[in-house]
């Protein structure tokens with residue numbers, strides 16, 4: 001039996017049409033392609049037609065259960081979070097309290113806390129425990145309108161435990177309505193006991209972990225934390241080049257805490273995205289625009305680490321395709337709220353309400369290589385749709401810290417109705 005769904009009466013139907021091949025840059029980031037009194041018809045998980053309510057109403061034979069009246073609401077593509085550390089064990093509220101008394105993120109990490117603390121907890125956790133903790137987070141993402149999530153490993157730091165994280169992500173992707181896109185991030189930190197011999201660990205990432213992850217098809221991307229005191233630009237380059245040889249596409253945590261030529265490296269290594277970029281240089285921004293590297297900005301991290309925000313305005317004006325993400329993780333950004341990230345994008349990074357929507361839909365899709373399937377409401381694409389109970393899209397970044405999600409449809413199936421999981 002054909003599975004059908006018709007949405008009508010949307011006060012604004014935000015299609016984001018026209019950017020499936022290339023991300024939106026500059027003025028195109030403000031072009032949301034909105035239909036007023038819009039309608040959308042889906043069949044078997046795919047979008048069949050997008051148009052006005054007059055055009056679509058009555059054209060398709062649907063029962064009342066197969067019809068959603070979105071009068072007075074905003075219909076948008078399901079949101080996409082292109083950078084998370086979804087699969088991990090435990091929390092680090094103690095470090096948050098320490099930072100409020102003056103300790104810094106990096107000094108806590110150097111003393112064995114930070115990423116190392118979550119690594120210990122993740123190594124100790126079973127597949128089942130990691131699955132249980134992570135699926136709760138995925139449910140919250142869904143409740144906040146998100147239908148695709150990128151998830152990184154990087155709290156295992158040994159082959160066994162990195163594989164465990166990636167296997168849990170794979171199972172979550174199979175079991176949960178949200179689509180998961182996996183990134184291997186064995187180069188997230190140098191294990192404490194190998195601090196004095198970083199090259200030994202880098203060799204292990206290159207020769208042991210990358211080939212095995214690729215062989216088992218457990219990741220699409222390969223990410224590295226290129227930061228002073230973690231991986232140098234030279235080590236990062238070698239790790240990313242090694243991934244490329246095994247078919248893993250490069251991503252970089254770049255210029256997060258200090259300027260470190262991470263943006264430049266992203267451009268020269270052909271990364272699909274460079275993420276964070278709080279301290280990216282002028283040259284790095286220029287290089288990224290020229291090379292077509294998506295800039296994934298994570299203002300939740302700057303907010304939570306009380307750091308300077310990335311220069312989104314400058315990047316957009318320079319022609320960088322900007323995407324936004326939560327960076328969901330227990331240390332530097334413990335949130336799953338992409339709508340809150342939109343507020344921060346506007347209020348702290350000089351983005352407009354239109355740009356933050358582009359950055360959390362079609363440009364976010366480009367940052368994780370799924371723009372052919374997701375990120376816009378266009379014929380033939382996956383029917384991933386979020387309905388917000390607001391009269392116009394400005395409310396998304398105007399009323400902050402609120403969840404306006406009414407309905408989430410994933411691959412044509414309602415998964416959140418009236419703000420509740422179904």
Ligand code: NIG
Pocket residue numbers: 085114115118225253256301327329330331332333
């Ligand atoms: O994106 N910068 C490195 N990794 C994460 C933080 C991970 C953690 O603190 O547990 C980030 O900020």
Ligand code: FE
Pocket residue numbers: 083084085253327329
């Ligand atoms: Fe991160």
